[in-house]
Amino acid sequence: MNKTKLLIASFLTILVAGLGTAVRGGLLLEWGTAFGFTQTELGQITGGGFVGFGLVILVASAFLDRYGYKPFLLGAGVLHVLSVVVAVAATFVYNGSIETDPDFARAGAYFCLFWGVFIFAVANGICEAVINPLVATLYRKEKTHYLNILHAGWPAGLICGSLLGIGLIGRVRWEIVLALYLVPTLIYVLMMVKEKFPTSEAAAAGVKFLDMVKEFAAPMLLFLLVLHVCIGYVELGTDSWIVNIMDTVLGGKGLFILLYTSILMFVLRFFAGPIVHRINPLGLLFVSAVVAAIGLYSLGSLAGAVTVMIAATIYGAGKAFFWPTMLAVVSERFPRGGALTLGAVGGVGMLSAGLLGGPGIGYLQDRHASQDLQANAPGVYEEYKAQGTNSFLFFAPVQGLDGTKAGPVMEKAKDFSITLPPDEQAVRDASFHGGQTALRITAAIPVFMALGFLYLILHFRRAGGYKQIELTSAKET
Template sequence: MEQQLSDAQKKQLFWACFLSLMAAGVGFAYRVMVLGDWGTEFNLTGGEMGRIFGASLWPIAVMMILFSLVVDFVGYKRSMYLAFFFQATSAVLTCLAKSPTELYWAALCAGLGHGIIEAVINPVCATLYTTQKSKMLNILHASWPAGLVAGGTVMILCKDISWQLNALWILVPVLAYGIMFIKATFPVDERVAAKVPYSVMLKDVGFLSSSIAAFLLFYELTNVFTGTPPNVFVALGVGLAIGAVFGFITKSFGKPLYFILCLLMIPLATTELGTDAWIKQLMTPVMGEYAAWAIVLSAFIMMILRFQAGILTSRFSPPTILVISSFFSMMGLIALSQVDGWMVFAAFVLYAVGQTFYWPTVLGLASEQYPEGGALSLNTVSAIGLLSVGIIGGPIIGIFNDNHTTNNIKEVSTEVYEASKVEKEFFGASYEATDAKKATELAESVGKSDEVIAATTKAGRQSLMTVALAFPCVMMVCFGIIGFWYKSKGGYKPRVLEATWE
């Protein structure tokens, strides 16, 4: 039963939530566009730039999980005021920054604010529209690509303005949603309204899913604060230990299907976010100096389609939508790995269509099937996806690229291969990579420069083919099995808690 807010109150609250996530998207687009300028002005290394940029990312998942545990006690409005403070502070600090340290703190504030926003707006949307969760969560999350479109477009058009002044653009949506939240009326969370005990909320996550979240959080935070990733077996042990304690306290092993959704967020997040790093490189031969617009185009497609999510959700269940999305993204990645010329543009659009409905549809599925889990079950699955991209997905794509590069160079010249190969390790497993600098220098000395460059370029496309087969193909099968399982149970049916008004 949907809570009795007026239509005007619902719309004001929904669009305030929309603007808050859009503000995070504008900030993200800004940092992507100016990161190189920061490196030039402050003479930063790649590692230093990565540390600053990473400060805007890792706090998102931490705050999502933390606030999911306390948001019902703190309150939605107070939480959003805190998010407003962090985002506004981030914009002002960036504008006034005169050192990399100040940029780091500005990025950290952005990440903290973004995490709180996600922790609040997802359960608020699910509570406002208890019978339309998948549809409205898709529309709500059109705000992220809307922020990328707005931020990316402004940064490209205002490239002659200093990065300090351009930071003030972030304040526009921040101030807008801050004003809207002043008079906004928040509903009581669906779980709280139905008087589902806090202890029951924790049971959906239980031992299984809390172990994954704890493992990823420990791994990421150890890497952030020590500069060195922990031994994977130590991280796994810590994760299992924390999960065991959580499971003992909650007296719950966790819901198996929810655990599967958490696992599937790893390939899903990698497909949606991890492969975006290749977009500009692939589109450069087609769009030349305008290749930066490829990111804006991808976001624009995603934004428009998410606004039309009701067309899909009225006809298909969330598992079926995820199967369709997996198919389109798989075909798009395969096409990107094969075609040339303007066909790359068509393949790119196909890929963008495929990744559009992934994230919010999984949120809708988790919210519709595990409403007792409240904010925690809704946000934990998303946090696991965010953490897994940097810890697992991104490095795996890099390994794919290293493997293809090494094999291609070996075919070109055994001499270059032997001299430039290096041993690397990922999660305790060793693999071969190529020292690009050595390979380039030796290739020049043996007259194989063009061949080595071609081998490296080819490896990028081969990696996309591998990603297509490793991730969306697997997801298509898994979500298909989930869909058939629901069909065997009489069909997919969202679960709605009976609310009691306060």
């Protein structure tokens, strides 16, 4: 068994997820313009991906200790290929029926994109379910450090996807750009085909499945899951929208925000080990939540390119350690839960991003953009509003802006040398207002997280300090 080879292959599976997510974020405006989607509908497409991710983590984690890691990873490779085929079919369905049945064409394109993204997410979820317990087993004494290195694959994928988006989106067909994540997919599959895998930490200690399930009776684990729901909303929900929201501020260069924060995250995750030795994982999570709240609120309040980049630096530093450090805390404090507890953490985070983050931030944009346009230019709103309404949870339905009408305006607004007509300027201003308002509201989530992590820090201080719980192998007892 080659530990380094398994770590690199696992790293590549997360890179694929990040690359596909970044490219998808860069394609949202193109999809909205081409197929007439509202922001809420685009949020549902991206959100569906996270839902698929979350559900499959929960399901796959229950069977990992029984069937082993390799079959799941090879199956994920097949699904990554299938996801491209289904998503690309959107163009053929739309073009084949737009002249005869426009409603069917639009619904068909939505169906293909939603399920293509969903299948992609299922593949990512299988990988996530496998690689977290795999790396935790390979590096039992340094879980926080190596889980952060593993999850540096996510920003690495975002970096690759952002660069591809900057260089290719708008220059080549979107179908080609989307399919490029199949290259690292092939590499990780080939690396793992003949490699031997270890037995999981919980299985080696002889922990039964029912004993893993009993770990969920612990109030602290349930509280950690609630906090990870917040992490999924803030980190992944925002990442899926940040390019679209910041495009107007940076003259069509919104991908640079994602690229920059991803580079920052990639670098910082390699230094999680030394930081944790100083302030422990919970201290790192508390500081991260405070910094992320400041950065996110600033991104929603500033309009200058320089000040936005400063805010992005703060936000990027804040979100860098959330996901892998939370996995490490759960693995260190609840090792008897094995892949099941780690899968639950990843699952609720992804479900949160899909059911709450993506659609929620999209809804907030539609709501505040439409309200702003109605208040300042009611006639323009009547011209640009979508035909139907969209809703989110228990909030009132909202009639957002039609992507086929507002999309070209936002594309034109990226060129600062163009003076927009008054009606188009009103649409641009309303859309920008909706995006920034959504970010400011989202900043409340990391504030809640900071309070939660502070409570845990004080709890462990009263109990004598935070310590890792170690399992003894069944062979040693």
